[in-house]
Amino acid sequence: MKKVCNEDCLHCPYEDCICDEVTVEAFQKLQGTHATDTHLSPNQFSKKEYERDYKKAYRERHKDYNARYKGEYRKANHERLKHEKAIWYQAKRQEIALKHAAYREKHRSELAAKHAAYYQQHKDKIKERGAIYRAEHQEEIKARKAKEYQARKEEIRLRNAAYREQHRDELNAKQREWREAHKDEINAKQRERRRQKKEQAAAEAAKLQNQQNCDTLEKNKTN
Known part of the structure; x- marks a missing residue:
């Protein structure tokens, strides 16, 4: 009787495994294949590495299906996922802000160089997009700036006065x-x-x- 499982786990033609346990012969064959690919001897091959390779091969075989399934799931549950993400963000907001601040401080020069390079590459597109946004949200931007200025008017006045005093000769x-x-x-x-x-x-x-x-x-x- 012809076996259905070909015991080639890394190239399995089926979407789901039809064999609960791999045979000794197939396992030894897999050891030899792994040793050839990774320069490891069969004795160094472990069950953990077998499971890793099997899962990697499984993901590769099903990547299109998984991508399609995840896309459909996110589309069908958009509002619920959005709500859950907002709740999670509010709970982790302070932690996330501190983590981002630490990352920016650590990679300040690298980020500045990336931003400058990106701006130079997309300068015209950024200016055009900014002009369109300002034209569409003119009143909103004006109101927001007025509100921010009123809230920080005294702070801005003192800061400007301190700057003028410190750079008086240069400004003159x-x-x-x-x-x-x-x-x-x-x-x-x-x-x-x-x-x-x-x-x-x-x-x-x-x-x-x-x-x-x-x-x-x-x-x-x-x-």
Whole structure:
């Protein structure tokens, strides 16, 4: 009678094992195969290593099925999994934050280099995505920034004052340099402002004179 099991566990054609126990001959054959692949002698081959190889081969044979099953399961239980994940995160929130902070501190230079390289590679896409997000959430961003500023207004004021005091000479030098570089533009803007003020004053004076003339005419008509 022909046996159904071919005793080739690492290349089993069946989705589920049909043989509860491997025979001595198949085990010895598996020892020899493992020794050839890993340069270990049959005496070094253990049951634990056999189970490891068997499970690895099983996962490889069923990887498509497992991926499909997990995807369908997550889709069918999306809300429940999301809720359970939120509960787990809230319970572990402080621990996760400390772990992430420690990791960032330990790998600060490496992460900074990765972020810089990623930004340079995707700079245009990031800018475009940021512009789209800001355009779609303009009011929300504005409200959030106003709320954050109100909550930290005093802190921001003190920090800015301390920074200006600490870097006063540097800031003054930069301001003088900027004014020198934009001297013509600044003078043109000042002339324009003076012209607008003169025109506004002349308009207000003309308006007042017209009002006075109207009052005089009304007074003459009454007399």
